[in-house]
Amino acid sequence: MTEYLRIDAIHKQFGATPVLKDVNLTIFKGEMVCFLGPSGCGKTTLLRIIAGLETQSAGTIAQAGKDISNLPPMLRDYGIVFQSYALFPNLTVADNVAYGLTNRKAGRAVIRQRVAELLTLVGLPDSGAKHPGQLSGGQQQRIALARALATSPGLLLLDEPLSALDARVRVRLRQEIRQLQQRLGVTTIMVTHDQEEALSMADRIVVMNHGVIEQIGTPSEIYREPATPFVADFVGKANMLPATVRDDGAIQVGDIGLQCVRGRNALTSGARVSLFLRPEDFVVRGVDAQAGNTLRGRIEKMEFLGAFCRVSVQVDGLAGTELLADLSYHDMTEFGLQQGSPLNLAVLGDRVRIFGEDQRRVQ
Known part of the structure; x- marks a missing residue:
């Protein structure tokens, strides 16, 4: 497997409070990794450091062999989907999906073709003229996913993307996201506190607690061979x-x-x-x-x-x-x-x- 993202000795403190302590992790090209843990364990902070939305107190991050530790977010190669969708309510669905391409000054024909392609990919080919408020929560999250994929990023970051949805929609959408990720082969990191999501979607799970990694493994390894009592008790x-x-x-x-x-x-x-x-x-x-x-x-x-x-x-x-x-x-x-x-x-x-x-x- 080809190494794609390397996280070395990441520390993060907010004032005198340590949030991440010596986090080391290698993520391979094309795999889906879930950061799993209880609230306050540091998983979202780690995702935000990878995205450049937070600055680490110490440590380095390399993506595709390039040190991105100090790059601003706009110079990093990723798309991100938030829990709250973060769609622009005043823009149409098509304009929301096209937002990143428009900022990169892509041609109109290219944008139109890419938007149509992505809306079809997420199962909403006829929704381009609508506004986000006219869509259900699950549909809005599909649009947020399409927007994140519009610029063909090398890395897709998902920050608790399903937690605001009801149970039936959540189950259906997690299957769709996993199938889409496998079809596109995009390296993906998802933050979740839901063990069922992690077990059903991930190639590997990173279980975190109090700012440290307790265990890294496949869903089967995490469930059947927990490395610590915390992992045994938290997962299942x-x-x-x-x-x-x-x-x-x-x-x-x-x-x-x-x-x-x-x-x-x-x-x-x-x-x-x-x-x-x-x-x-x-x-x-x-x-x-x-x-x-x-x-x-x-x-x-x-x-x-x-x-x-x-x-x-x-x-x-x-x-x-x-x-x-x-x-x-x-x-x-x-x-x-x-x-x-x-x-x-x-x-x-x-x-x-x-x-x-x-x-x-x-x-």
Whole structure:
């Protein structure tokens, strides 16, 4: 893969408050990268530094081999789409899309052809004469995207572009944006706090927290192999259980001993660790099951979520700890499960992830 954007040792402070701390990242040509994290983690500040809308306190940025660290925004090669659309209400849709081309003094025929091409590309070929106020939120965001692409930028920046839309429009538009990005092959960075957006759209996800990068990886890596407890808890649902390593290599959780396949050779007896399990990682067993790695308990609460049912299970031997487990419709009917039912959950040793006292995953 060809390196396109390199971010080296970026720091940013607002007064005495550090916002970004030694951020290093390489983005490859044609890929879509999502900056994911909670509000205040620094993801939007990093995007604005890439765009030249904020100045870093230290560090450098190179785009296509050229140092752009100190270039003003108008001399950087990118298009940007904001959460608020930022369309000019007094201009027609066609004039909004043509805005960048007009500023570059492109010919009228070239502008007319490019606008028609982009409006077709975003699925609004007959909207050129309308004004933004005559369009829905999803349509306005498509126009903002067309405007950002008008000058054929090498880099597309998306700052929470879908957060102002309702859920159904958001799902449809994220699919359209991803398909468009893949068709054009434009290198894209999207900021979002929505983990579902990041998982469904990105080639790679950059998870940020308190101004640092916690993990960089594919959606599958971020979800299945979280590097830190923060990533495990922020992306998807997770059960985190304090535990201790026993002399025989088993993991003691409350009164229960569990055998875990992964990381056991890196563990020392007596070490304090945390176990991480996704709700879907449990397997339901019959109430008479005697196999090892079985948690026995009772269903306290049930939440019907359509494709599955999420249950809270009070587990015997865990001193009042409740675990979340996702059960299929077939599990619920086969075992006759309902609120108050006894429930045995098998813990598969290869699905357990273990974090050490330093908050890093034990390989």
